[in-house]
Amino acid sequence: DTGVSQDPRHKITKRGQNVTFRCDPISEHNRLYWYRQTLGQGPEFLTYFQNEAQLEKSRLLSDRFSAERPKGSFSTLEIQRTEQGDSAMYLCASSSLSRGRDTGELFFGEGSRLTVL
C-alpha cells in the first residue's frame, strides 16, 4: 500500500451535472477526511468518517453534497447539480489511532481537481 489514492485526478463537467470522486485510504487507517481547497486558500474541512460512520459534517456541505464510506474502506464524495462555485481541489486524507488516540497526522492523496463550466 503506497498511500492515499484519489480518482479521478481531474474532472471537467458542465454546470448541472453530477460528479463523483473516490478515495482509497491507507488500508489500516480507520479515519477518513474530505477537504476542499480553492486557489490561494487553505483546505476547508467538509466531512469525516470513523470506519463507516460519518461523524461530522461542515456547514459547507450543502444538500447537493453527499459522502459515503459503505464498508469502512474506500469513500465516495458526490456532488449533484454542480455549480461553478464547486470548482476546487477535493482532497482526501486518512489517519489512524495509536494506543486508542488519534495521532492527528493526516496522510493526503493528491486530490481531485473539479472544473465546472
Next chain:
Amino acid sequence: AQSVTQLDSHVSVSEGTPVLLRCNYSSSYSPSLFWYVQHPNKGLQLLLKYTSAATLVKGINGFEAEFKKSETSFHLTKPSAHMSDAAEYFCVVSLFRGGSYIPTFGRGTSLIVHP
C-alpha cells in the same frame, strides 16, 4: 471562537537566511498542532507535529517549531533557507467541534526564496 491564524500570506527571504512563518491559534484547551507543506502540484506533506510532549519540535528538512502556550503560538522556523523550501505552508490545529477533534487549516503562507 476556536480558530487558527497564519499572520502572513507571503514571506520572502534570500537563500541562506533564516525563515519565520507565524501561526497563532485560539482554543479553550491545549490542542495538537501541525505544520504541513505543499509544493506546486504535489500533495500535502507533514513537516512536524506537537502533541503535548516537548515544546520545541523538530521536523523534516531542518524545520522546527516552538509551542508557546502563553502566547498561543506555534511559529515555524528554519536557520537557513534553501531554494527547494519555496512552497505553501499550512499551520493546522485540531479543534474540537461537534464532539470530534477536526484538523483545521490556516489560510497558508507562501514562502518565496530568492537566490
